[in-house]
Amino acid sequence: MTELAAVKAALKTQAVETPSWAYGNSGTRFKVFAQQGVPRTPQEKLDDAAKVHEFTGVAPTVALHIPWDKVDGSDGYAELAKHAGDRGVKLGAINSNTFQDDDYRLGSICHPDAAVRRKAVDHLLECVDIMDATESRDLKLWFADGTNYPGQDDIRARQDRLAEGLAEVYERLGDGQRMLLEYKFFEPAFYTTDVPDWGTAYAHCLKLGEKAQVVVDTGHHAPGTNIEFIVATLLREGKLGGFDFNSRFYADDDLMVGAADPFQLFRIMYEVLRGGGFSSEVAFMLDQCHNIEAKIPAIIRSVMNVQEATAKALLVDREALAAAQRSGDVLAANAVLMDAYNTDVRPLLREVRGEMGLDADPVAAYARSGWAEKIVAERVGGQQAGWGA
Ligand code: LRH
Numbered sequence: 001m002t003e004l005a006a007v008k009a010a011l012k013t014q015a016v017e018t019p020s021w022a023y024g025n026s027g028t029r030f031k032v033f034a035q036q037g038v039p040r041t042p043q044e045k046l047d048d049a050a051k052v053h054e055f056t057g058v059a060p061t062v063a064l065h066i067p068w069d070k071v072d073g074s075d076g077y078a079e080l081a082k083h084a085g086d087r088g089v090k091l092g093a094i095n096s097n098t099f100q101d102d103d104y105r106l107g108s109i110c111h112p113d114a115a116v117r118r119k120a121v122d123h124l125l126e127c128v129d130i131m132d133a134t135e136s137r138d139l140k141l142w143f144a145d146g147t148n149y150p151g152q153d154d155i156r157a158r159q160d161r162l163a164e165g166l167a168e169v170y171e172r173l174g175d176g177q178r179m180l181l182e183y184k185f186f187e188p189a190f191y192t193t194d195v196p197d198w199g200t201a202y203a204h205c206l207k208l209g210e211k212a213q214v215v216v217d218t219g220h221h222a223p224g225t226n227i228e229f230i231v232a233t234l235l236r237e238g239k240l241g242g243f244d245f246n247s248r249f250y251a252d253d254d255l256m257v258g259a260a261d262p263f264q265l266f267r268i269m270y271e272v273l274r275g276g277g278f279s280s281e282v283a284f285m286l287d288q289c290h291n292i293e294a295k296i297p298a299i300i301r302s303v304m305n306v307q308e309a310t311a312k313a314l315l316v317d318r319e320a321l322a323a324a325q326r327s328g329d330v331l332a333a334n335a336v337l338m339d340a341y342n343t344d345v346r347p348l349l350r351e352v353r354g355e356m357g358l359d360a361d362p363v364a365a366y367a368r369s370g371w372a373e374k375i376v377a378e379r380v381g382g383q384q385a386g387w388g389a
């Protein structure tokens with residue numbers, strides 16, 4: 001295979017998971033702007049996700065968030081999985097939610113009261129039951145747990161409770177199932193957060209075992225954090241389970257990936273490739289909200305942004321880079337990286353799409369498809385994604 005053929009082959013096998021909640025109405029704590037035609041049910045979210053896959057060819061799975069995507073009936077989730085399959089997509093990670101219940105004012109699995117911890121762990125176990133029904137591999141855990149004031153609770157005891165709760169859920173995981181632990185440096189807690197950084201997540205995952213992996217949400221770091229270093233380190237340790245991709249200008253903005261800092265996304269994707277992480281072991285998920293822009297085109301654009309960063313990372317001349325690094329030629333090494341980053345990969349991606357039998361321009365093809373008009377006409381009273389619900 002020529003080098004270019006290998007780059008194209010890699011791009012064709014890329015898989016970006018889209019989140020069910022990105023299709024629903026969302027907003028900030030100030031205002032949720034309702035859009036016309038948004039899904040009213042989990043099934044309709046999957047219908048929209050299937051469109052993203054249809055036009056991009058690289059978004060074959062959809063993450064669910066429980067209870068935002070709760071369905072009734074003993075076969076409800078298996079039926080949901082079938083609904084997805086009938087439309088050419090599959091269900092992906094199951095995201096737990098232990099942050100929107102009044103009982104969780106002081107935390108969920110780190111709460112000082114054992115009864116509240118029990119409730120939180122039971123929810124996580126229920127999520128694993130759902131994974132069994134949907135045949136999902138990954139349970140994605142994010143905890144809003146933390147404290148607002150020094151002295152409010154015992155920092156160490158909260159870590160013990162966290163370890164205990166995680167261990168119970170870990171034991172429940174079946175063969176081929178994984179637990180992905182997400183960290184976030186602050187918000188909603190402002191003094192301490194119980195899983196604030198990759199080190200804390202890594203320490204818990206290491207103790208739990210190989211089915212426990214860290215997930216890097218690109219929006220969950222302090223300004224200036226070198227995320228690609230974290231990625232390189234976690235990959236070296238075999239502990240990078242996946243990404244929640246989005247862009248941040250300030251904090252957890254949840255904007256389109258690659259919008260705020262495409263160069264950072266390229267650097268991250270380069271470390272992923274460098275560390276052999278461009279495999280099914282690392283889940284590439286979006287975790288975004290489209291508060292003011294049209295949702296489906298924004299998700300298509302986001303998938304394309306990931307593809308562009310990946311294509312540029314694949315174009316890095318690794319041999320030339322290694323040679324420059326070996327000889328200590330700082331400027332030459334930097335130039336190799338920048339040459340790849342500054343390449344306009346859009347023609348290459350148009351070619352790749354053509355070879356995949358897709359329209360070269362997924363956003364335009366979606367606009368022409370009439371889907372946006374159809375859902376506005378048919379769906380009345382769209383549902384909120386969950387935020388601010
Ligand atoms: C928390 C988070 C986490 C949630 C999602 C909706 O900020 O990133 O992944 O599950 O947002």
Ligand code: MN
Nearest residue numbers: 182217244287
């Ligand atoms: Mn996230």
Ligand code: MN
Nearest residue numbers: 217219220252
């Ligand atoms: Mn977040």
